[in-house]
């Protein structure tokens with residue numbers, strides 16, 4: 072049972088145990104609500120059989136107080152067992168998902184978009200939170216307590232019990248039969264919501280380009296269609312659920328009518344006492360309350376299947392694992408007959424073999440789409456390769472834990488990611504335990520101090536979401552400062568100086584040459600000027616190595632390298 076609950080509702084072991092406790096609490100709470108009815112039954116029975124004495128009256132008063140206390144205690148217990156433990160479990164679920172996401176390979180993120188993942192962690196978790204706190208335990212409690220009460224009704228009068236209870240299986244059957252329809256409706260509603268969330272996120276991310284191209288109206292019209300689709304799907308889904316739930320609830324109401332009808336007939340032919348009739352009328356008015364709620368809940372619980380499946384996709388996706396200890400001897404990077412395809416589709420790299428030696432600068436060049444970025448990222452195990460091996464100092468990267476491996480790398484990407492935090496903290500990402508003095512020293516090496524001095528609070532200035540208050544060159548200098556601070560033995564540079572003006576570029580290149588001394592450097596560069604000082608050039612074309620060797624050597628050959636040099640020279644001479 073615990074295993075079923077864990078799997079069905081994406082719960083931790085403790086969460087599943089807490090849910091079982093909540094079932095118990097809800098059952099006791101539902102039964103406690105019947106206590107006043109029993110007391111009333113006894114009171115009326117006394118009244119009909121000759122009146123209530125003062126002593127018995129005091130007893131009934133004490134009984135009322137006892138009912139109040141029992142209901143109060145069970146309400147408190149039920150609240151703690153269902154709500155409080157659910158909120159704790161919800162936190163655990165979100166952290167588990169986030170931890171798993173942290174360990175998943177980038178190939179997973181290629182298949183999933185950001186809004187989808189955000190929605191799983193926030194909206195799906197919230198729905199499951201409501202399901203476990205409000206619906207599941209209450210449903211289980213209602214079923215158990217109603218069954219117990221139903222059994223006891225048969226002891227009073229089986230004919231009246233049948234009249235009161237025939238509606239329960241029918242109502243349940245209607246709701247259960249609707250599960251297929253409801254699941255299909257929920258799936259469609261979720262798809263519409265995801266498409267809409269995607270559209271909104273894309274719109275916000277590309278608002279600058281949309282404005283620049285005067286394409287806002289056309290884009291917003293498309294978005295409008297998606298928003299309307301969500302509205303339509305929500306109405307259809309709501310209607311679909313309502314048809315079944317309302318039908319089931321109406322059937323339940325028929326129970327009161329049949330109790331009145333059958334009771335009236337039995338009373339008329341003298342085979343039922345007035346007291347039993349009165350008690351059944353009292354009971355049925357209370358008996359169906361938890362069931363009505365439960366039926367509504369049943370429909371909602373059935374639809375949580377989708378949320379659980381979406382979480383399962385994250386939780387069951389294989390993570391990148393490996394040795395948690397570095398065993399590399401030196402930091403030579405060796406690609407040996409490497410093949411790679413993104414998401415198992417078309418091969419992007421074929422039979423790539425080369426060595427990037429420690430203490431040397433190895434430059435990756437070639438036409439756009441040739442595979443330069445892919446090669447540099449595979450060196451740091453951003454993805455797992457499909458064939459061949461990549462080693463660092465003899466250590467197979469695919470057998471090393473990615474987080475441990477990352478300790479060997481400083482990476483400066485073309486697209487720098489910055490956080491809405493101070494300049495100081497943005498640079499400290501490179502080395503979490505670095506002192507302020509170390510951070511400032513790294514910033515100075517990357518020539519950040521020139522622009523930081525002009526910021527209102529210097530290094531303490533917040534730089535906006537993704538560094539929106541900084542220029543492209545300034546953002547890149549922060550990224551270079553992070554690499555200085557980390558001071559790892561392998562440096563991956565992806566066109567690191569692309570957004571800098573000529574003056575800054577020279578300064579940064581000076582600093583970079585200090586940073587890369589004695590390190591393994593893999594640099595991606597489009598400009599031939601950047602790579603002329605490299606020790607080795609690897610020319611990638613169509614995912615294969617077209618040429619490799621020292622720049623002077625390649626300049627002698629009639630190949631892609633010389634062709635690119637010539638083209639660069641021609642474009643250098645170009646004037647407006």
Ligand SMILES: Nc1ncnc2c1ncn2[C@@H]1O[C@H](COP(=O)(O)OP(=O)(O)OP(=O)(O)O)[C@@H](O)[C@H]1O
Pocket residue numbers: 181413419437438439440441442443444445446
């Ligand atoms: N995340 C991805 N998912 C699927 N295909 C990708 C992905 N990233 C790159 N590709 C494809 O892999 C091939 C190599 O891309 P890569 O970015 O490595 O080339 P590049 O030489 O760095 O190009 P550029 O010089 O334009 O940056 C291209 O055909 C590209 O479309």
